[in-house]
Amino acid sequence: MKSEKFDMGDIDIAWCPGCGNFGILNVLKKTLDELKIDPGNLVLVSGIGQAAKIPHYLKTNFFNGLHGRALPPATGIKASNPSLTVIAESGDGDMYGEGGNHFIHTIRRNPDITNIVHNNMVYGLTKGQASPTSQRGFVTPVQVAGVILEPFNPLAVAIALNAGFVARTFIGDMDKTIEIFKKAINYKGYALVDVLQPCVTFNKINTYQWFRDNTYYLEDSYDSHDRNTAFKRATEPDKLPLGIFYINPDKTPFEENTGVYQQNDTPLFNREVDYGKLESLISKYALV
Amino acid sequence: MANLSAKKGRDISVVLCGQAGQGIQTVEKLFTRILKANGYHVFATKEYMSRVRGGMNSTLIRISDKPVCAFIDRIDILVGLNKGTVKHLKKRITPETMIIGEMGVLGDEVENKNRLLDIPFSEIAANIGSKIYSNTVAVGALISMLSVKPEEVIDCLKQFFKDKSQEILEKNIEALKAGYEKAVNLENFSSIKIKAAAINEVKKQILVNGSEAVGLGAIAGGCNFISSYPMSPSTAVLVFLAQNSRDFGILAEQAEDEISAINMAIGAWYAGARAMVTTSGGGFALMTEGISLAGMLESPMVIHLAQRPGPATGLPTRTEQGDLELALYAGHGEFPRIIFAPGTLEDAFYLTQKAFNIADKFQIPVFILTDQYFIDSYYNTEPFNLKNCTVEKHFIETSENYRRYKLTEDGISPRGIPGFGRGLVCADSDEHDQEGHITEDLELRIKMVDKRLKKLDLIKQESIPPELLGPENYENLIICWGSTINIINEAVSNLGRKDTAVLYFKQVYPLHESANKLINKASKTIVVENNAAGQFARLLKIHADVNISHNILKYDGLCFASDSIAEKIKKLL
DSSP, rough: OOOOOTTOOOOOOOSTTTOOOHHHHHHHHHHHHHHHHOGGGGGEEOOOGOOOOOOGSSSSEEEETTTTHHHHHHHHHHHHHHEEEEEEEEEIIIIIIHHHHHHHHHHHOOOOEEEEEEOSSSOOTTTSSTTTTTTTTTOOOOOOOOOOOOOHHHHHHHHHOOOSSEEETTTTOHHHHHHHHHHHHHHHHHHSEEEEETTTTTSSSSSHHHHHHHHHEEOOOOOOTTTHHHHHTTTTTEEEEEEEEETTTOOOHHHHTTSTSSOOOOOGGOOOHHHHHHHHHHHHHOOO | OOOOOOOOOEEEEEEEEETTTHHHHHHHHHHHHHHHHHHOEEEEEEEOOOOSSSEEEEEEEEESSSSSSSOOOOOEEEEEEETHHHHHHTTTTTTTTEEOHHHHHHHHTOOOOEEEEEEOOHHHHHTTOOOHHHHHHHHHHTTTTTOOOOOGHHHHHHHHTTTTTTTHHHHHHHOOOHHHHHHHHHTTTTGGGOOOOHHHHHHHEEEEHHHHHHHHHHHTOOOEEEOHHHHHHHHHHHHHHHHHHHHHEEEEOSSSSHHHHHHHHHHHTTTTOEEEEEEOOOHHHHHHHHHHHHHTTOEEEEEEEEOOOOSOOTTTTTTOOHHHHHHOOSSOOOOOOEOHHHHHOOHHHHHHHHHHHHHHTSSSSSEEEEHHHHOEEEEOOOOOOOOOOOOOOEEEOOOOOOOOOOOOOTTTOEEEEEEESSSSOOOEESSOOOSSBOOHHHHHHHHHHHHHHHHHHHHHOOOOEEESSSSSSSEEEEEEEGHHHHHHHHHHHHHHHEEEEEEEEEEEOOOOHHHHHHHTTTSSSEESSSSSSSSSHHHHHHOOOOOOEEEEESSSOOOOOOOHHHHHHHHHH
């Protein structure tokens, strides 16, 4: 599964051998290639963490910002130049923990970006503490008696906020993940894909095998347009469903709603100030 | 009766005092506009409590036949709309102060009843139809002081109430006339008569406040993106740009918090927009990691920081120059920045405009440091001249082998933006190589730090020199920065000393090289600033290597007053 267009060649990758991130990287490259996206027209935005290093491993424009802060710059980039394809990608700690407030409000704002979250239910780069999605009882050097907090349910939160596209995949199934990535990127508006992946170093519970045993696909007959059902399926207590939980085809992206592109689709970098108009605005202050 | 006729160099100060939500703002707005339209120089500023209704707020309006643009303590005429007016302003009321108000409201508070012009605002308004016209009755009483007849201000009223119905306009005209008639027929009316001459040039000038000057400057600088979170007193700039967003194609977004605001704005710059944030106090504290990000990404950024007293929530609606050191040191790690501190409306306009160009040129964060006093003060000034305003875009069209952080002689790597050119634009908050990829090559680390810091030499070459006001052969030098300049300048001019000058810094970091000579030339130096620790004096000692003889500091949440600060300066000379 190689994609030359986005390939960086022989580079040093900072992930552990066997890490689920490799699968996500390959899937992403393949997806972008198949969608015929031009690397020069793509911006990959990430935060900090092992997952957030992904922009360094494929050939594209990128904005590797601060921990938890991938979504605000991704919004700013898309809003400043809507012709760019923007993907915000980081780990569960970054997106759901440090960036939790941005996660909520980016969904409300609905920029046309794809939000891919590497969810391995543990903190990797800081060496094995609980993440927001760690399950109850998960023992770590900090959560010594096991996690006592309710796990964060990103899908339920996104559906509750009426996110336009909400999906979950497992990186053990690359073909299905590619299929869902494509739909997410093509969706016009904010699209969340929570990607289950194992951390081979710090999470000995949620392994490849565990995910295989504890996930299943939503049925073919499942209607992804029903928000109430989607919420119900996202909150199932036992096994984790995979697939597209919810699609709302009626949403307008943030950048279109701002009005800035209503009469003029020029990206902001190519615009000029209307000094004549400014002069008349200033002169209005001479009146009463 | 004291004669308040405006002599040369003497202005009249009118103070309006009332509860929040009672409409003193309407009186202030209408009256100042009438004054300017009739050729009087006018200055207004307000102090107010952090609440939407009730409490006691006051607005100072100065009227003169020469330019006025500073706060003073003295009150010549006090318009009190509420009980408690006299108590609220007792430190500033003198035996000469004339008070206009209702006997029924202020009767108990005013000791010398001869000093009270009894105008029953609400009763007159009620007779016209509703108490809501009280404010216009008060304006009618106020214009009676001038040689302006109600008929002459009807155009002003029409303009002011242009969005209201004909009936409301007519009622307001009636209210204005009634207030005027009541005042001129009072026995002690002559005591408030002003004989200031009308100046024709004033009529053509503009009346703007600090936030409008910053906002207009931003538009002139090509600002097309603002993301911010509301916080007093900085919100006015967000509101201004949002109000004008449709006309100027500005994307104005209220972010979920200040962290998001600045990160969104940095993203916008990355994609080629010209973005700014406006914030205050704790909001800026949240932005500091973003400032550091701008430092590392070498992203342009414009930050309007309207200071208010801290720490923490402090006094939300009051003023202070307490965040200079915060702006100076905000953000972890070492990287260059520029801090402008405009003290005049003109400077606020031109420096904000310049901030966008210079941020883009050097790829650094540039601060516009103001404060509540500056944001909420306004006076008539020449219309801002757009002749020299240009939008300098410093990004390039990239070629195939483009490297975002290319090591160059002067430290500035040409800035590409994604989707413009054939290169890839890689920006990384980690230490990075020339392409923008994460690195732990420690020799390259040194090169990258040097590259970022090297820009400071270029930046210094373009620093704005401090402005010397007063005699060039001075013994004493009064040093100030930002919003205090007009107050200090008026105070020192009124002292009339040939041996004392004022040095005004509108760029406080990095300092212009002339600072050292200008300051060390004086045998006595006094730094006046609106904070408790003397932050600018400290900055001068570190960065200009100068001696400071005295500090005059004020940190009660209010600005300096030109009359009382003059006394303090005089004692030190």
